[in-house]
Amino acid sequence: MRITDLLKLNSISLDAKVSDKKGAIDTLADLMEKGGNLSDKETYKKAVFAREESGTTGLGDGIATPHAKSSAVKEAGLAAMVIKDGIEFDSLDGQPARLFFMIAAPDTAADLHVEVLSRLATLIMDPEFKEALILAKSKEEFLKLIDTKEAGKFNAKPETTPTDGYRVLAVTACPTGIAHTFMAAESLEQHAKQMGIPFKVETNGSGGAKNTLTAKDIKNAECIIIAADKNVEMARFNGKPVIQTKVSNGINKAEELLNKAISGTVPIYNHTANTDSASFDSDESESVGRQIYKHLMNGVSHMLPFVIGGGILIALAFLFDVFDPANPSKFGSNTPLAAFFMGVGGASFGFMLPVLAGFIAMSIADRPGLAVGFVGGALANSGGSGFLGALLAGFAAGYIVLGLKKISSGLPQTLEGIKPVLIYPLLGVFFMGVLITFIINPPVAGINTWMMDTLKNMDPSSRILLGVIFGGMMAVDMGGPVNKAAYVIGTGALANGEFGVMASVMAGGMVPPLAIALCTTFFGNRFTESDRKSGITNYIMGLSFITEGAIPFAAADPLRVIPSCIIGSATAGALSMAFGCTLRAPHGGIFVVPTIGNPLMYLAAIAIGSVVGMILLAILKKPLTK
Template sequence: MKITDLLKATGIELNPNVKTKSEAIDKLVDLMSLTGNLRDKDAYKKAVLERESLSTTGIGEGIAIPHAKTTAVKNAGLSAIVLKDGIDFDSLDGEPAKLFFLIAAPEGENNLHLDVLARLSTILMDTDFKNKLINAKSKEEFLSLIDSKENDKIKEQNNKEQKSGYRVLAVTACPTGIAHTFMAAESLENKAKEMGVSIKVETNGSGGAKNVLTKEEIKNCECIIVAADKKVEMARFDGKRVIQTKVANGIHKSEELINKATNGTAPIYHHEGGASEEGQDSGEKEGIGRQIYKHLMNGVSHMLPFVIGGGILIALAFLLDDYSIDPSKFGSNTPLAAFFKNVGGTAFGFMLPILAGFIAMSIADRPALAVGFVGGALANAGGSGFLGALLAGFISGYLVLGLKKVFDKLPASLEGLKPVLLYPFFGILLIGFIIVIIVNPPVSGLNNAINGFLAGMGSSSKILLGALLGGMMAIDMGGPFNKAAYVFGTASLASGQFDIMAAVMAGGMVPPLAIALCTTFFKNKFTKRERQSGITNYIMGLSFITEGAIPFAAADPIRVIPSCIVGSAVAGAVSMAFGCGLRAPHGGIFVLPVISNPLGYAIAIVAGAVVGMILLAILKKRVEE
């Protein structure tokens, strides 16, 4: 959409009788009303003034662009006035404003007002063009000048992108693909815009890859930033300068990453394990622990949809069944319950093979997928469960890497047989022997011992375990501690320890909720912007998206993190004390009906959130605005 699509002659007035900022806003709102874009003129004006109270829209250089996004707007639009002599508009540079544009955007227009604002600001930076607008003799000339300038700018941008594309490309990905993925993308995009660097970011989220990088873009870019905690497709970057780092660095170190991407110091990436230029890895040096974590998270991220979908369906089966018919067949007594339990159980049964398969694939690429899948299935059937599947995934991956080295010595004419015959045959044969003969006997014995220990834990011990796991969920809010507790919780589902998963999710829901409550009831501890952001944390917390607390934790870690840890520990402990059980590893408040003892679980979450809120309110200092 172009500026001239939104600005009409009826919304323009040249040199009206306006002497003050208030009169200028009144005139602009009146013109906007004349265009027919408003549902409620008074409500829109109130929204404009509220936006103005946050910070002046007098951007300097004689320009002011007030704006508002509200339900009082029917259709997106612009109005404009010119005051040759200028007026005081509280502009950032203290100079009088002469050229005024008012933007109206309806709710749900995907930040249309920000797009128009950015385009207006860009073309108005041309002093000659700005002066031509101020001296325009008619509305028609005013519109013609804008249309011509915008067309030139679009043509210039198109030519630039056709010639060079984007300077920097990026890929962001986290294990669950819910929060970190998109926060890192936004941080990189905002910082690149601030630095004047063209960038395109591909997000590998829970809904699949979006804004996918093209071959041409990869060919023409200077460097690719891969900020990911799980496996992403890397073969396409062979021969390019690549920075590989954690997704958290994409959020917190975006400027550092973009500087490295544009100064020519990033190493060249070679796929299939080749050494990178200057003997470095492609990006920061990854330790063994980091590599293991990354492979594990790739398996967990692919496993979650099966566990979540299957777990909720199984939980519904118990919710809909009649226990009194046959207690020994509870969950399958009625046809409807049996249907849910059968479908859910089938999905749940893929949990361990998928986990092992995608861990293996992360290590040795596609040839290892089948080997890991079979290894996970054998571990599941042999009683070694989650631990056995973990071992099967890692063993399968490194086994296939070994097979690749062995088969590298074969003639080139047999290259096509490797992925379809040699890797699957020898890989599955060897992993079958390893899992059935070597892994299953001791690991199944260890599993039985662990399950027996957990089942035999007294109530006080379980409360301590719940507090520990709940607290871990708040330590780094999506980092290794959080993921360790979460993986332990999902592993407990396979062994029937549903109370552990309940404590883990309760602990993960508390940090955003505690912050949201604190911003609501202790407003003087937060800035206006923080209070506005706090509202979204209600949704994040109720949806079990712990990462909603990250911006607050990053801004004030000394006070926020300890408060959240204590609150989460309380929630985990109370959940255990009430004997709450959860068969699905996600869902937040939306799966409350299928949680055993839902009232007790709600009390646990409220208790943890309130404790976290009170501690945070005590620790936070009063904000002077």
């Protein structure tokens, strides 16, 4: 569909007399109605004003594109208006708007208004073309200018597109592989479609890699975008231009990344045997903190399935057991069914620390680091240093192997084959054993014991404060580093037999999507029609402990949404501690409630925190302009 198919002569005004933003929208809606696109002009205008409340459509440089998707639209259409002297339209650059395009799309049209808006924006960002439209002498000339420009701009694209394969590839991945991975993939895919770029994206989610890039895909591609917060398999991209960035940039900066990918200026990636995370060019300089975060998240993402599966089975063992006062230490293994769950769950849980340390080490030093890290994690587990010791062992193992690689780089080429099967594992495991046994375990085991004793012996008010902190942290960045820090601390406490912190962490993480969902339901006049529809899915996200469901709302209105969610999450975390709730499984949301200690009050804590967040958000967000 072309732009001129949607824009009719009677929906164009080349010398409108309008003095303000409201008048501009009123006039454009009148033009839209003249084109026969609306069944209810007033309802459509309400949708346009609601869209302006969520963010101005004044693009800057004298251009504005008010638009809305509404049930009051009979068929998709455009209206255009020129105000030669310009008016104030809350434009992003603060300058008056002179050229206006209004877009109307039925609510049944899948993102049609976004596609048309993207194409329009591409055309009118050309300063000469924009001025030509403003100076057009007739409506016919106005339409002809658009038609000629569109044909020249978009019909030329296929000539520069390879006839076989995809022009740009991408890989998206986040630590938990639940939300960010797929949100980034969707954003990149939609922007590539709008830009006319043949595109394919591989998602490294919780269920494994989907839509995997083939060797042929990679060979034919101009560039590969890696939008990931954990390491992905990079050897396959050797010799190709590669952009590496955060997964959040795949969501929020998709167009910028795609433009860079097709610019022809992206450096070639050269894979080395030393590491998958070094010796490549990135679109941004990685700080030491970011590198540490990525290595840690690589370990955590591989550890989670063992912790979740094992933790839930262990919790079921307690649920189905009979308590024997004469032998309380055997609780969880008294009945055959409970003993079965305890045995299988314990086996899974026992891999937690070796897997954590092993995959941190592998992230740093590639495959040779895996075995050394596994041994370090196992020794941390048996030596009493627990989760903290395994973290240190993982990083130490990675850098031990990197050191061995550097030292052995001067050996004869004939010995190259025995390095990964003899030198790295033998010397790496030896040095890891010495380090963990004599340097890491003694002090860390003491610190670990002190921390757990302190947590268990805290008075109620202090534990409530911990609940406030950890619950609130889960809502600060909703899946980002602060959120993950709280989650890692919760799983660490869980591994050491302290179950209250994990309960507060999950309660805090469930609140943001639930608070937003409740607010869109009971205070719907604060949200657009599209937001209200999205709010329904947040009930599912919140109940499933997927905090990331709140991200689109937080990104659109951070100053109101984030504080409301933090206070709601902190409330839930505090109440969870106050009610003495415990959680032995580090994930699962309402699906693991039967295994939670004091489950009814735990649900009450989450409900109260969600209502607090809803009320605060409703107070901070004002009703949309009608």
